[in-house]
Amino acid sequence: MKESDIRPEDLMAESARLTDEDALRVLALKEKFVQVACPACDSPSHRHFFEKKGYHFVSCRDCRTVFVNPRPTSEILAEYYAGAESIRYFNEKIFPSSAQVRREKIFLPRVNRVMELVKKYALKTEILVDVGAGFGTFCEEIKRLARFSRVIAVEPAKSQAETCRRKGIEVIEELIERVRISGISVITCFELLEHLFSPKDFLTACMKALEPGGLLILTTPNIQGFDLQTLGLVSDNIGAPDHLNYFHPRSLTSLLQTCGFEVVELSTPGQLDVDIVRNKILKGEFDISGCPFLKHILIEEDEVVGRRFQEFLVQNHMSSHMWGVARKI
Numbered sequence: 001m002k003e004s005d006i007r008p009e010d011l012m013a014e015s016a017r018l019t020d021e022d023a024l025r026v027l028a029l030k031e032k033f034v035q036v037a038c039p040a041c042d043s044p045s046h047r048h049f050f051e052k053k054g055y056h057f058v059s060c061r062d063c064r065t066v067f068v069n070p071r072p073t074s075e076i077l078a079e080y081y082a083g084a085e086s087i088r089y090f091n092e093k094i095f096p097s098s099a100q101v102r103r104e105k106i107f108l109p110r111v112n113r114v115m116e117l118v119k120k121y122a123l124k125t126e127i128l129v130d131v132g133a134g135f136g137t138f139c140e141e142i143k144r145l146a147r148f149s150r151v152i153a154v155e156p157a158k159s160q161a162e163t164c165r166r167k168g169i170e171v172i173e174e175l176i177e178r179v180r181i182s183g184i185s186v187i188t189c190f191e192l193l194e195h196l197f198s199p200k201d202f203l204t205a206c207m208k209a210l211e212p213g214g215l216l217i218l219t220t221p222n223i224q225g226f227d228l229q230t231l232g233l234v235s236d237n238i239g240a241p242d243h244l245n246y247f248h249p250r251s252l253t254s255l256l257q258t259c260g261f262e263v264v265e266l267s268t269p270g271q272l273d274v275d276i277v278r279n280k281i282l283k284g285e286f287d288i289s290g291c292p293f294l295k296h297i298l299i300e301e302d303e304v305v306g307r308r309f310q311e312f313l314v315q316n317h318m319s320s321h322m323w324g325v326a327r328k329i
């Protein structure tokens, strides 16, 4: 899979423009932003990390999780997600134009991985809940296998909840914190934790909703991964108010344990680090003229050495795309 498969280049410029406008609208409410402790370890001690488009990113002095501080309140974020033009553009243009590739390259492998975990940990297959289900592609595909008695999409955004319903998926249009279902065998949440005002409150709610022995399966960026560490500010993934929390394998593990989970697997199976950095270099947005070693791997020998380098990143927990699998004890 290439980055351009899921982020069509002809649409990304308009998407970036709308994202900047939305971010400025939220930034105009800066006097209402609030200070928070580290979302992973609760430490109040942090240092300046960088500033991007008016948003202040800090790094926890104790666990090196990176987070936006001060940050918009839950109320401001709820309004943002309900009305952001960039999100509407993604929903109406980018997602539909890349839907087929996303289904094949992202959602089907996710379904396979989840089913492998279900088998490996001999889980019950009563209820699977996908939180932040979006367009319901994951739910649709896992439902097709008919392994779970119920597949439920938890999706608080009205238009996306409606799309899930049209696909015949059972939908709860609500935040997981307010959902009252018991006996859940598996909760999945893909690319969600980084968006939340309080990841800890969210994980605590997941803990309550799962049955004993049930599994939480999540993905989120790894701030210590190759493309995020290399590109830093230049990375398109670094941007508030969409992304507020950037964990890494150790800090995510520690947060899950604090919330009462046993972490059974932590991996970084991302496939796009090399391609993302390479694209930034080729577009002239990131300069590696002083790094012949990187130039050799990422530009001159990207087909063979670049591919092997990506495998090395995956094997060593150094890709920027992270999976966490945790069990309710």
Ligand SMILES: [Zn+2]
Binding pocket: 038, 039, 040, 041, 042, 043, 060, 061, 062, 063, 064, 065
């Ligand atoms: Zn911390």
